[in-house]
Amino acid sequence: MMEIPLFTVDAFARSCFDGNPAAVCLLEKALPEELYQNIAAEMNVSATAFIMKLSSTDDFSSGATFSLRWFTPKHEIDLCGHATLASAAVLFYHRENTNTEVVFKTLSGELRVRQRGESLVMDFPLSKPEVQDQSEYKDILKAAVGDMDIKEVCLSETSKKLLVRLTDTCDRSAFRSMKPVAEDLLRHEDGRKFQGIIVTMKGESVPLVKYDFVSRYFAPWHGVFEDPVCGSAHTVLAAYWSEKLRKKKMLAHQCSKRGGELELEVKDESRVDIAGQAVVIFQGTLKL
Template structure:
C-alpha cells in the first residue's frame, strides 16, 4: 500500500518556520491503529488524515471531507495548524475548485476559505474562566518558575490552562523560559489540564504590531512544546479580546520556530484564525 504524504509548515510563508504538519489524503479510511503508527513515525506534533465523505467526489471536486488529527501518542479533538495545512494540500496540490472547504471533525464542521496567499479557518471559540492561582501552584511553578504572573484561566472543555505573565515582564522572559516537559507533566496528574498556554501582552506600537505573545506546552499529548498552535488561540483569542477590547488581533507564538496568526472574534461565538502555509516535503509512505 502506498500513501501520499505532504509536510507543510503552517502559520508561516517561509520554510522551517511555523508548525510542521504531515498530511495524508486517503482514498479509503484506514484503521485507527495504522493512523497512530503513521503519526508516531512522522513524529510531528500532528499528522492529519483526509478522507472523502462522498465516494463520487475527488480531492479536486469535493467540498466536504472528513479530517482526523493524531499526535505521536493519541488522537486529538482539535488542531489548527494541521487543518490549515490540510486545506493548503487540497487547494495547492489537488487544485480543489471550491472557494471554501468544510472538514467534518471531532470538533464539528470546520470551514477553510482561501484568501489571497493565505487561508481563513472558521473555528469554535473556547472562552476560559478565571481560576485561583493557588489551585495550580505546582504546574505554574513548573512552567514559569518564580516569574510574576497576573492571571490564571482554565478552558475546561479543551483542558488548556492559560497563565499570563505580569506586564512588568519583558518579552525575553517568555522566549527565554526553559520548560522541562517531564516536570510539567508530573506536576499535574488530575486530568484537568492537558496543555499549558503561557502568554503576555504584546507591543502593538512596534511593527508588525502584535497584540499578544504566547507559547504552548502539551507533554500530556506527547508534545513537549508545540511551535504554533491554532487550537490554543481559540482560548487566547477569547481571553485577549476581552482584555484588550478588540475583535481583530495579530498574535505571535514565540517558540524557537515562531509563527504568526491573524484572529477575528466573531459575534456568533466563533473565531476566524488566518495564516499561510508552505510545502517542504512531498512523498509516499510504503506499507
C-alpha cells in the first residue's frame, strides 16, 4: 500500500473557509502518470498540487528546491497561483521548512515563494494582455456578462485568459451577483483560443480597505465553473491594471462567494510578486 501525506489549504485567506481551497500531496517519488489525475478528480477542488522531492536525500523540512505539478479535476495545467501558495504553506507552516525561500520547478519555469511576515510572496511570470475587437467575442461576452456595459476586452495568449473590463459606472451589485451559465460559455468557445474569462472593474472602498481593482474568474474549460481566488488570473490583471492605474503596487479583491485578497507588485516587464495568506485546515493520509 502507498501512503501519501495529504493536506487541504485555504489560500488567499486569513481564516478557514475563505479564499480558495487546494489539496496538496507530498511525494517521495513520481507516481504513475494516470494516478495524478485520478487523485485530483477525487479531491474535486479547483486544483490539487503535487510537491515531489528531486532526490531521495532531500527533506521537506530542509530542502530548498522541489518539483511541483498542478491538476484540476479535468487535466494538468501550466500555472496555478493558489495551489502554489498552498504548497508553500504546507512546507513552511506544517513541515517548518528552515529556508526563507523555496523554489518550485514547474511547467512555467522556476517559481520562488518567500515568507514575509504573515504572508507568502510568490514570484510569478507577468502575462500582458492585448486589446481585442469586442465584436469578435460578441456571443460569449453576452453569455458571460449579459447586458452590463463593457469598457474593454483583452486577451492573454500566453495564459489563455480573456479579460473583460466593465465600465466604472456598472452596477457593482450586479457584478457581484452575475451567474453566467457554464454550458453557454462552453458552447461559444471550445478552449482553443482561451480557457478562462476574467471579469474586472476598477476598485472600490470597503470598511478600512481600498481595493485598486476587483475581479471574478470563470473557467468551465478546466472543470471549475468559478474559481474562488485565482493567482494565475492576477498575472494578467496585474499587467493590465498596472498600466491603467500607473501603479506598481496594488491591492486586489476577487469577489467570489468565498472571496480573497491579493497584494501585487509588478517588478518589471516580465515578473510580478503576488502575496497572500494561507491556512492549513486539514491533514491526512491518502492510502492507495
